[in-house]
Amino acid sequence: MRLPDARSDMSQAGRVGRYGEVASALALRSDRQLAASLEHAQVMGSGIGGSSVLLDVAGVPVFAKRVLLTDVERHAGNVMSTANLFGVPAFCQYGLVEVGGPARRNDYIRACAAGAEPAGAPPAAAAVIRRYAPVAAAMNDFYWDLFGVDRATPYPGEKVERALSALR
Structure with missing residues (x-):
């Protein structure tokens, strides 16, 4: 394909x-x-x-x-259930920033990497998003190019390393 x-x-x-x-x-x-x-x-x-x-x-x-x-999850009483079987906090569940799908997520992460406040995230999650958004943005760019432009897209090692070095 x-x-x-x-x-x-x-x-x-x-x-x-x-x-x-x-x-x-x-x-x-x-x-x-x-x-x-x-x-x-x-x-x-x-x-x-x-x-x-x-x-x-x-x-x-x-x-x-x-x-x-x-x-x-395979237990008979839980088949097809949408219950929160493991008590995962609501903000960690799928859908936190899903409105608009992957392109919207990409825009969201890029904005956070550029300094925007993580809208809609509780303080603890917002802190994690702020910290790792530059790395995620670099990897998102790579993903979009690899799967959307050219499968021979080189891995952006220097860009990722710069983003990771800011975490140290």
Whole structure:
């Protein structure tokens, strides 16, 4: 699967429209169809947290992470549950800055790296975001270029090292 230039339509309207198409296509799939999609997706890598895959949804390349469920999550009473089974603080849960998806997250992190206050984050989380935003921004730039522009994009070692040295 060839990845399109991720920066070709970075307008909010374009991102929201594409998101709607993908969300609708996924909503129409059964659990079995979703499982089959993941099973046949291109594996990008794997690690301690599961494997990452790239699949095609309505003609749009979609990155997904296959995460293994814990015994607690597999317990019959918890199947399909959206309950906070592990007592994770609300601000740590998925969705803290998800409005608008990855492009919005990227904008958010870049703004924080440039000195903006982390909006919507509690003080402890805001402190972590402020501290690590420059490193995250450097890695985000690399990610967008690698997956959206050219798979031969060189790793930005010097830029990341400068950002990390500020942490020391």
